Amino acid sequence: MDPKAMFSISYGIFMLATKDGDKINGCITNTCMQVAAVPTRVAIACINKNLTCEMIKRSGVFTMSILDQSATFDTIKRFGMQSGRNVDKFADFKCPVDEKGIPYLPSQTCAVISCHVVSSQDLGSHTLFIAEVDDAIRTSDKAPLTYNDYQNNVKPKAAAPVQKKIVGWRCKICGYEYKESVLPADFICPLCGHDVSDFEPIYE
Amino acid sequence: MDPKAMFSISYGIFMLATKDGDKINGCITNTCMQVAAVPTRVAIACINKNLTCEMIKRSGVFTMSILDQSATFDTIKRFGMQSGRNVDKFADFKCPVDEKGIPYLPSQTCAVISCHVVSSQDLGSHTLFIAEVDDAIRTSDKAPLTYNDYQNNVKPKAAAPVQKKIVGWRCKICGYEYKESVLPADFICPLCGHDVSDFEPIYE
Numbered sequence: 001m002d003p004k005a006m007f008s009i010s011y012g013i014f015m016l017a018t019k020d021g022d023k024i025n026g027c028i029t030n031t032c033m034q035v036a037a038v039p040t041r042v043a044i045a046c047i048n049k050n051l052t053c054e055m056i057k058r059s060g061v062f063t064m065s066i067l068d069q070s071a072t073f074d075t076i077k078r079f080g081m082q083s084g085r086n087v088d089k090f091a092d093f094k095c096p097v098d099e100k101g102i103p104y105l106p107s108q109t110c111a112v113i114s115c116h117v118v119s120s121q122d123l124g125s126h127t128l129f130i131a132e133v134d135d136a137i138r139t140s141d142k143a144p145l146t147y148n149d150y151q152n153n154v155k156p157k158a159a160a161p162v163q164k165k166i167v168g169w170r171c172k173i174c175g176y177e178y179k180e181s182v183l184p185a186d187f188i189c190p191l192c193g194h195d196v197s198d199f200e201p202i203y204e
Numbered sequence: 205m206d207p208k209a210m211f212s213i214s215y216g217i218f219m220l221a222t223k224d225g226d227k228i229n230g231c232i233t234n235t236c237m238q239v240a241a242v243p244t245r246v247a248i249a250c251i252n253k254n255l256t257c258e259m260i261k262r263s264g265v266f267t268m269s270i271l272d273q274s275a276t277f278d279t280i281k282r283f284g285m286q287s288g289r290n291v292d293k294f295a296d297f298k299c300p301v302d303e304k305g306i307p308y309l310p311s312q313t314c315a316v317i318s319c320h321v322v323s324s325q326d327l328g329s330h331t332l333f334i335a336e337v338d339d340a341i342r343t344s345d346k347a348p349l350t351y352n353d354y355q356n357n358v359k360p361k362a363a364a365p366v367q368k369k370i371v372g373w374r375c376k377i378c379g380y381e382y383k384e385s386v387l388p389a390d391f392i393c394p395l396c397g398h399d400v401s402d403f404e405p406i407y408e
Contacts, residue, residue, distance in 0.1 A: 005340035006238055008270045008315035009246075010216030010348045031237045034210055035249035036327035042213075043247055043332060045239035066212045111212035119325070121334070123240035128247060128334065130325070136209035144214045148347055 011147040015065040015079050015109075016044065019102045020055040024090055026103065027052040028080030030147050032064050040133040042115060045126045051084040053127055060117040062131070063098055065105035068142035073154050075108055098135060110140045168202040177202065215351040219269040219283050219313075220248065223306045224259040228294055230307065231256040232284030234351050236268050244337040246319060249330045255288040257331055264321040266335070267302055269309035272346035277358050279312055302339060314344045372406040381406065 017026030031045040046053035095103035098114040115131035169183040174192035221230035250257035299307035302318040319335035373387040378396035
C-alpha cells in the first residue's frame with residue numbers, strides 16, 4: 001500500500017466548533033460529507049485526542065464553517081495549530097453564534113452548517129459522528145477551499161535553506177583562525193591547545 | 205435552511221466498483237473520506253437504490269478509483285449516467301482488476317484504493333459503509349478532480365438557446381405569408397380561411 005495514495009482524496013477545510021456548557025472551542029478539520037437526505041445528515045471524523053472532539057461527545061452539537069478561497073493562514077493557524085486546552089481561541093476573535101450559541105465564521109467561508117449528532121462510532125484514532133443538519137446558510141459565492149488549495153496557495157512556503165560557504169574556523173577560546181574550509185578532526189589550536197569542539201565556522 | 209449551502213462542501217469524483225459473485229458493476233460517487241488510521245479506514249455513502257450499493261451490501265468489497273483532472277465526461281457518463289441493471293458498463297471497456305477481481309480505472313485517475321467493509325449503517329436514502337483499506341496505489345501525479353471542477357470544466361455546457369427573430373408567419377395549408385412578427389390570435393388566412401393554429405413562424 002502506498003500511504004501517499006490516501007492524500008489523493010479531495011477534502012475541504014473546515015472550522016469545527018462546539019459549545020459544552022459555558023465553554024466554546026473550535027479546531028480545523030478536513031472531513032465533512034453529506035451522507036443522507038430527508039433529513040439532511042453529514043458525517044464528520046474527529047481525532048479523539050482533540051479537545052473539540054471530547055467536547056462534541058458531551059454536547060452533541062457543532063457548527064461547521066466551510067472555508068472558502070479567501071481564507072487566510074492566520075485563521076487556520078488560530079484554530080488549527082494550538083489547543084483549546086491552553087488558550088481560548090475565541091478570546092480576541094469575535095464570532096457570531098448559531099441558535100445553540102455555537103460560534104461560526106461569517107467571513108472567509110462560503111457556508112456554515114449547524115448540526116446535532118444522531119450517532120457516533122469510536123474508530124480508535126478518530127470518532128465518526130453522523131449528525132443531522134439543523135440549519136445551513138451561505139456566507140459567500142466563492143469556491144470552497146480544498147486541502148490541495150491550502151497546500152499550494154495558503155500554507156506559507158518554507159524558506160529555502162541558506163547555503164553559506166565556510167571559509168575557515170575560529171577558536172572560540174583564543175580567537176585563532178584556521179584559514180581552510182575543512183577543519184581536520186584531530187586539529188589542536190596552536191595558540192591555546194583546545195580541540196575542534198571549541199572552534200566555530202567562519203562564513204564567507 | 206438554505207439547501208444550496210450543502211453544495212459548498214468539497215467533494216471528489218470517484219468510480220466505485222464491486223464484484224458480487226461473477227457480476228461486476230461500478231458507478232460514479234462523490235463521497236469518500238478517510239475516517240481513521242491504524243488501520244486506515246474510509247467512509248463512503250451510497251444511494252440505496254443503486255445497483256452498486258446493493259452489490260456491496262452482499263460482497264463487502266469495493267475499489268474506489270479517484271478521478272483526476274484528466275477525467276473525461278465520457279467516463280463519467282459511462283459509469284454515472286446509466287444503470288448496471290440495463291447494461292454491462294465494462295462490456296467494451298477493459299479495466300485491470302485488484303486482487304479480489306474488482307475492476308478499477310488505471311487512467312484518468314490519480315489513485316485507486318481497494319477496501320473491505322467493516323461496518324455499515326442504513327441511513328434511509330443512503331447506506332454509510334466504513335471500510336478498511338487493503339491496498340492503495342497512485343496512478344498519476346495530477347490533482348484529484350473536485351465536484352466543482354466537474355461542474356465548471358468537465359460537464360458539457362448546455363447549448364445557449366438560439367434566439368431566432370420571427371419576421372412573419374406562413375400558412376401551412378396554402379403558403380400565404382403574413383409579413384409581421386406578431387400574428388394576431390384571431391387572424392384568419394385570407395386565401396384558405398384557416399386559423400392561426402395552421403401558421404408557422406418565418407425566421408430571419
